[in-house]
Amino acid sequence: MTVKSVVKMGNKALFSPSAPLEDFEQYGKNYPGFMDLIQDMKDTMYAEGGIGIAAPQIAYNKRVIMYGFEEKNENSDIDIPFTILVNPELKPLSDEMIDGWEGCLSVPGLRGLVSRYAFVEYSGFDVEGKRISGKAEGFMARVLQHEYDHLDGILYPQRIKDFKNFGFEDAL
Numbered sequence: 001m002t003v004k005s006v007v008k009m010g011n012k013a014l015f016s017p018s019a020p021l022e023d024f025e026q027y028g029k030n031y032p033g034f035m036d037l038i039q040d041m042k043d044t045m046y047a048e049g050g051i052g053i054a055a056p057q058i059a060y061n062k063r064v065i066m067y068g069f070e071e072k073n074e075n076s077d078i079d080i081p082f083t084i085l086v087n088p089e090l091k092p093l094s095d096e097m098i099d100g101w102e103g104c105l106s107v108p109g110l111r112g113l114v115s116r117y118a119f120v121e122y123s124g125f126d127v128e129g130k131r132i133s134g135k136a137e138g139f140m141a142r143v144l145q146h147e148y149d150h151l152d153g154i155l156y157p158q159r160i161k162d163f164k165n166f167g168f169e170d171a172l
């Protein structure tokens with residue numbers, strides 16, 4: 001188990017677009033270094049209490065995200081199954097946008113109100129290199145868009161429209 005330090009806003013790794021894992025479907029778990037990356041991301045996400053994490057947040061600029069929980073947390077109404085997506089693609093299913101509060105392990109202590117697509121379709125590869133796809137709405141759609149943004153070098157504060165809706169958790 002390796003808990004990595006999470007790269008914080010200001011670090012170039014977070015503003016650089018990440019590269020796909022080339023030919024991932026041929027390698028799956030055997031992609032060099034891949035399973036170590038997955039373990040590090042998972043250990044770091046759980047240790048930091050995050051709902052999702054993207055590889056660039058541990059300074060690895062590759063297109064890998066994970067989110068959700070392996071077990072249902074009784075203290076939370078968030079029920080998102082644990083998912084790993086390699087080389088993900090996202091497509092909005094309608095123009096409908098919803099405002100919601102977000103935080104980020106790379107922007108500790110802060111929250112901001114961000115508008116996201118209400119319904120999205122995602123696709124990508126699982127750890128075996130199998131193509132997977134699905135639809136998401138509500139909070140899960142928000143998490144997907146947030147994590148996907150990390151792969152394009154975008155942090156949620158860049159999407160805040162009104163900076164009155166951005167601030168420290170203990171002040172909001």
Ligand code: NI
Pocket residue numbers: 103104105106146147150
């Ligand atoms: Ni984030």
